[in-house]
Amino acid sequence: MLKERGKVFCATILSGSAAGEKCIYTQDEMHGKPLWKEILPELRRVEQTEVVSIGKREIFVELFQEAPRLVILGAGHVSQPVCQIGKILGFDITVVDDREEFVTRDRFPWADRLLCCDFDCLPEEMFGYENTFYVAVTRGHQGDRACARRVLSHPHAYFGMIGSRTKVKITKDALLEEGFSAEKVESMHSPIGLPLGGQLPEEIAVSIMAEIVKEKNRRYTGFADMDVANAVLGGEHGVMLTILSKSGSSPRGTGSKMFLGEGGTSYGSIGGGSIEFTACREAGHVSGVQVKEYDLSAKDASDLGMICGGHVRILFERI
Known part of the structure; x- marks a missing residue:
């Protein structure tokens, strides 16, 4: 599951007659005995490795993660340094754009894969790996909205969208009208990046990747040799x-x-x-x-x- 999904939780009951019982789960999958089903919604609210109390049970939740993936949606000037910095930081990187002349190996020598397709038609196999960080840097709010619609419909580690506050508001309002919950819409990081005051593409890329690193390290994961x-x-x-x-x-x-x-x-x-x-x-x-x-x-x-x-x-x- 970890190799397929990139992010898996394991829960262990610590006391009582069920002590030692375990389940493993993701946001949409669970393997364990029936007793876990009643507490699974509460378990899924736990974001990191820690001991929690649910009802009368004390439960140890462990977060396991594989190497993170970075999907850059849009292949403009900002995307190039984002890709380069992402590779330095150890991400597996996919770059997507609907313009064939933009997604070339000359422009993105650091990318692990390049994909040319409409943002409305992002392939299903791009999703499902939960430890994926999505960066939307398309050339317009139509592309941003198409990306947001696809990403927010799947589990993900991070979704950030570039643009002015006006552009971001238009996209958020449209998503709310389409039926996305306010919680999902507000989970987007937009405007994207930490506020470093950068203007150049390279400076904006630093702020984007700094926010991603901060988000990636926000949740505590345990360590095992x-x-x-x-x-x-x-x-x-x-x-x-x-x-x-x-x-x-x-x-x-x-x-x-x-x-x-x-x-x-x-x-x-x-x-x-x-x-x-x-x-x-x-x-x-x-x-x-x-x-x-x-x-x-x-x-x-x-x-x-x-x-x-x-x-x-x-x-x-x-x-």
């Missing part, structure tokens, strides 16, 4: 340790994982030092799913290899 995933995918059994929450100082954040194989091999890290040593020692006694808490006074923090005091919760799961 690829060795952890490879061990589990390889069929190895053992205990997974995941940081649920922390306060104070810790080398690793919420969502960080460590996997202890039954043969004694460890993969990844939850921070190292004595706290990791203690957690690994306790992992041998885990039979199913458990949550353990570590309250750190200033002295405890020093003893456990932390910089300062705080509170750490760790989820133990036998796999």
Whole structure:
């Protein structure tokens, strides 16, 4: 799902008779037992990796994301530096325009793919990858409206539209008249970009990509070494340790994982030092799913290899 969609959530129940039950979901797909259906609407309001309470259940939600995609709708002067900066930042880039002479390899050597088509006819395969950032920089409000109509009808990470406030208002009013909700229309970033005061195409491109980077990093995602995933995918059994929450100082954040194989091999890290040593020692006694808490006074923090005091919760799961 992650390779196909680019953005997937996993939810784990932490306590009660259903402790350890999981589901994975996107904005329009879910895999899990029927008990998840009643709380799925609330789960979909969670935007990042964190522990949430829904009803009487405490649930750990994890956000996983693949490499982001950037779709530039319009191939004018601003699009060229947007494409170049986007490639420097590691985006997979598609450039679209309805003028064949504009979408050329000479103009966009940094693009991964070029597409010439009417903005009203953007192909369906362009959508569905949720970790996609769309930038509408067409030559007129008709093109902007066509792009907005298509993008807002699908899950996406970001949609920004260039133009004056008058042009933006005309487009927004038209979309509202067509039946799009006010929430969806207002989710558009328009006028696009952070207000840096730039006038040149390159300066405008910097403001656009700065806003995209800010938006991309707004949601907290956990960290897991690829060795952890490879061990589990390889069929190895053992205990997974995941940081649920922390306060104070810790080398690793919420969502960080460590996997202890039954043969004694460890993969990844939850921070190292004595706290990791203690957690690994306790992992041998885990039979199913458990949550353990570590309250750190200033002295405890020093003893456990932390910089300062705080509170750490760790989820133990036998796999």
